[in-house]
Amino acid sequence: MTSSRNAVWAFGLAFAVLFVLSCAGSQNLGADEPNAGARAEAFVDPLPSWNDNATKARIVDFVRAVRDPDDPAFVEPSRRIATFDNDGTLWVEQPMYAEMAFALHRVKELAKVHPEWKTQQPFKAVIEGDKDALLASGHRGLAEIIMASHSGMSARLFDTIATEWVRDARHPKFEQPYTELVYQPQIELLRYLEANGFKTFIVSGGSVEFMRTFTEQVYAIPPERVVGSSIETRYELQGGKPTLLRLPEVAFVDDKAGKPVGIYKHIGQRPILAFGNSDGDFEMLQWTTTGSGGARLGVILHHDDAEREYAYDRESRVGKLDRALDAAAQSGWLIVSMKNDWNTVFAEE
Amino acid sequence: MTSSRNAVWAFGLAFAVLFVLSCAGSQNLGADEPNAGARAEAFVDPLPSWNDNATKARIVDFVRAVRDPDDPAFVEPSRRIATFDNDGTLWVEQPMYAEMAFALHRVKELAKVHPEWKTQQPFKAVIEGDKDALLASGHRGLAEIIMASHSGMSARLFDTIATEWVRDARHPKFEQPYTELVYQPQIELLRYLEANGFKTFIVSGGSVEFMRTFTEQVYAIPPERVVGSSIETRYELQGGKPTLLRLPEVAFVDDKAGKPVGIYKHIGQRPILAFGNSDGDFEMLQWTTTGSGGARLGVILHHDDAEREYAYDRESRVGKLDRALDAAAQSGWLIVSMKNDWNTVFAEE
Numbered sequence: 001m002t003s004s005r006n007a008v009w010a011f012g013l014a015f016a017v018l019f020v021l022s023c024a025g026s027q028n029l030g031a032d033e034p035n036a037g038a039r040a041e042a043f044v045d046p047l048p049s050w051n052d053n054a055t056k057a058r059i060v061d062f063v064r065a066v067r068d069p070d071d072p073a074f075v076e077p078s079r080r081i082a083t084f085d086n087d088g089t090l091w092v093e094q095p096m097y098a099e100m101a102f103a104l105h106r107v108k109e110l111a112k113v114h115p116e117w118k119t120q121q122p123f124k125a126v127i128e129g130d131k132d133a134l135l136a137s138g139h140r141g142l143a144e145i146i147m148a149s150h151s152g153m154s155a156r157l158f159d160t161i162a163t164e165w166v167r168d169a170r171h172p173k174f175e176q177p178y179t180e181l182v183y184q185p186q187i188e189l190l191r192y193l194e195a196n197g198f199k200t201f202i203v204s205g206g207s208v209e210f211m212r213t214f215t216e217q218v219y220a221i222p223p224e225r226v227v228g229s230s231i232e233t234r235y236e237l238q239g240g241k242p243t244l245l246r247l248p249e250v251a252f253v254d255d256k257a258g259k260p261v262g263i264y265k266h267i268g269q270r271p272i273l274a275f276g277n278s279d280g281d282f283e284m285l286q287w288t289t290t291g292s293g294g295a296r297l298g299v300i301l302h303h304d305d306a307e308r309e310y311a312y313d314r315e316s317r318v319g320k321l322d323r324a325l326d327a328a329a330q331s332g333w334l335i336v337s338m339k340n341d342w343n344t345v346f347a348e349e
Numbered sequence: 350m351t352s353s354r355n356a357v358w359a360f361g362l363a364f365a366v367l368f369v370l371s372c373a374g375s376q377n378l379g380a381d382e383p384n385a386g387a388r389a390e391a392f393v394d395p396l397p398s399w400n401d402n403a404t405k406a407r408i409v410d411f412v413r414a415v416r417d418p419d420d421p422a423f424v425e426p427s428r429r430i431a432t433f434d435n436d437g438t439l440w441v442e443q444p445m446y447a448e449m450a451f452a453l454h455r456v457k458e459l460a461k462v463h464p465e466w467k468t469q470q471p472f473k474a475v476i477e478g479d480k481d482a483l484l485a486s487g488h489r490g491l492a493e494i495i496m497a498s499h500s501g502m503s504a505r506l507f508d509t510i511a512t513e514w515v516r517d518a519r520h521p522k523f524e525q526p527y528t529e530l531v532y533q534p535q536i537e538l539l540r541y542l543e544a545n546g547f548k549t550f551i552v553s554g555g556s557v558e559f560m561r562t563f564t565e566q567v568y569a570i571p572p573e574r575v576v577g578s579s580i581e582t583r584y585e586l587q588g589g590k591p592t593l594l595r596l597p598e599v600a601f602v603d604d605k606a607g608k609p610v611g612i613y614k615h616i617g618q619r620p621i622l623a624f625g626n627s628d629g630d631f632e633m634l635q636w637t638t639t640g641s642g643g644a645r646l647g648v649i650l651h652h653d654d655a656e657r658e659y660a661y662d663r664e665s666r667v668g669k670l671d672r673a674l675d676a677a678a679q680s681g682w683l684i685v686s687m688k689n690d691w692n693t694v695f696a697e698e
Binding site: 078155199201208209212216222223224225226230233234235236241242244251252257258259260261264265266267268269283286287290 | 427504548550557558561565571572573574575579582583584585590591593600601606607608609610613614615616617618632635636639
């Protein structure tokens with residue numbers, strides 16, 4: 001009888017494993033059945049790279065409350081929208097946004113067929129690596145660099161160029177591809193939220209087409225769940241072939257007050273969780289956490305880990321965190337300390 | 350020993366049932382396992398409102414081929430994007446787009462606080478029901494009516510107003526809510542595609558926020574999978590309260606050559622199936638069916654059923670189908686005849 005009982009358990013276990021494996025890709029795993037998630041949590045910590053402290057507890061408590069139909073914090077699965085900034089929230093943004101490094105690289109490549117750039121700012125500054133002159137060119141110079149590197153070609157060609165750069169470029173400090181410099185705790189958090197019925201989105205100031213060259217591979221977030229800045233694009237026939245032509249004109253800036261607008265237009269629902277790391281995320285956090293009906297959570301990643309990554313906030317030119325840091329306390333936004341709350345930073349550490 | 354074995358099987362069965370039930374909500378049910386779908390099809394026709402003829406066979410063959418890894422037409426589940434026009438493709442668009450009826454109703458309501466409209470075109474024409482004067486006001490008049498009815502209010506207020514109109518309005522011919530006038534065969538097709546690993550999207554010239562008031566309830570397509578035209582929107586604090594303010598300026602027109610652009614910006618992938626019904630869908634069909642790598646299918650719904658719905662094409666002011674009808678033969682687009690290919694038109698017939 002004992003061995004038969006063991007056989008019974010072995011069968012049960014085998015099916016349970018099959019069940020967990022088979023559903024691992026499902027967005028709504030157990031979303032409507034709180035017990036299933038509770039059972040799974042008893043076996044495996046879904047956030048192993050997060051230290052077991054008050055920060056992690058607040059996130060786990062929020063998720064538990066949101067999926068408990070008897071809790072006033074409950075939110076229907078279809079309304080569980082979570083938005084994440086990209087640069088500095090999901091991957092490294094120092095010493096320069098990856099997309100900016102791409103743009104500078106691209107300008108240097110294009111300079112070969114633009115000899116006039118040798119004497120023309122801001123291109124001269126880029127070619128000569130003259131940081132001061134580049135900064136002096138200001139927003140207008142930056143816009144010129146972005147347009148020169150991002151437009152005047154088909155969508156397909158841009159995708160190829162950006163994909164190759166992302167594959168080949170190396171981060172100046174870590175000497176690894178940027179795609180290796182994504183934060184492991186955030187990957188765990190994305191999957192944890194999805195396993196609890198959330199739909200996850202990236203909402204970034206970066207250009208949506210640049211991000212989509214790596215977001216599916218790196219974050220397992222499909223293209224339609226990436227919201228970003230964009231330039232004007234025109235559909236036309238080129239030699240009889242349908243083509244999307246990227247034009248040198250900004251269509252939408254998905255940063256600061258643009259983030260709630262981008263969310264409204266693209267996602268069509270107010271998030272219940274927003275995760276950012278800079279003042280560019282202020283309005284997204286504000287919009288998210290002032291919503292009504294169930295719990296809301298705003299989270300800010302504080303880069304305070306010079307040893308494993310970088311330490312910066314109020315004074316930084318890239319990813320400045322000042323206004324949002326001041327607002328966090330009175331708004332109830334959760335501050336995540338990279339140094340104290342994450343036991344692992346990068347996936348490959 | 351026999352009873353123990355039975356217990357083993359009972360356990361196994363219980364877990365198997367649990368497994369199937371738990372995964373039933375998954376978008377990709379059976380997407381990677383062709384046999385599961387084949388088995389299901391043997392029991393239940395997923396398209397009962399479609400007559401069993403060559404039109405239906407072409408759709409079913411396309412879906413079968415796309416999910417067969419051994420077929421050159423195979424497409425990875427993550428690339429199975431299907432886009433559907435809304436007006437005239439998923440619901441009735443005659444004698445006037447529902448959104449246009451909403452706009453005219455709204456102008457009449459607003460006229461109570463705009464006495465000056467009594468002498469001012471195009472508003473005078475709307476108030477007096479003067480169809481000729483309305484038509485004479487042209488595109489500019491139309492734009493004024495759209496802006497007056499769609500902007501100058503918060504996103505929340507617009508949502509409330511549009512939701513109430515959709516709930517209360519009745520179609521002039523069928524005397525039912527517009528939401529009852531969705532095409533049953535298309536609902537079946539949406540579910541059939543999703544059950545076969547497709548991600549379905551609405552891509553319409555209508556405004557995205559108007560559509561989202563009913564698309565989830567009526568088509569079971571969530572807000573983020575609805576792509577449409579939009580107006581400029583500004584995030585601001587009103588009395589300290591975060592608000593999205595709808596401005597009287599067009600941001601994007603998701604019609605004609607705008608559809609591939611809207612798809613590119615929002616979905617980020619080229620569809621493999623597009624379903625439309627008018628010349629406004631020409632470029633979406635062209636963009637979809639000239640893609641490479643696996644099968645592509647363009648489909649046009651031909652309204653040739655005056656008895657059950659409407660019969661119109663080349664001469665119609667609403668939903669004109671002329672250029673796309675000419676292009677269908679040489680492009681290999683499938684023409685669906687409402688009269689001959691659908692045994693049921695509306696869900697509640």
